[in-house]
Amino acid sequence: MSGIDKAKNKLEDLQGQAKEKLGQVTGDSDTENEGKADQAKSSLKDAGEKVKDAFKK
Template sequence: MSFTDKAKNKAQEMSGMAKERIGDVTDNERLRAEGASEQSTARAKQAGENVKQAGRDVKDAFEK
């Protein structure tokens, strides 16, 4: 995974955290849910990238 992908995922996660907190403060359920959804999406993308990287590592280990 490239640094750019990691940065994008982290930015999306942080944006989601901010939205969720603003939703908490303003008692806005829609904004709170949107923030939680963004965080989940970013974490899922990161997990998928980690799985792909682990697969590449295993492949590389067998090729040596």
């Protein structure tokens, strides 16, 4: 996985964490759930990149 992809995935994960916390603090369950979804999407992308890397070796 390239460094750029790793950075993008990490940034998306951090943004998701921030949205989740903001939703918790404000009591906005939609924002909280959106943050959780962003984190899950980031994790899936990361896993997909690791699979690609495994087949490249």
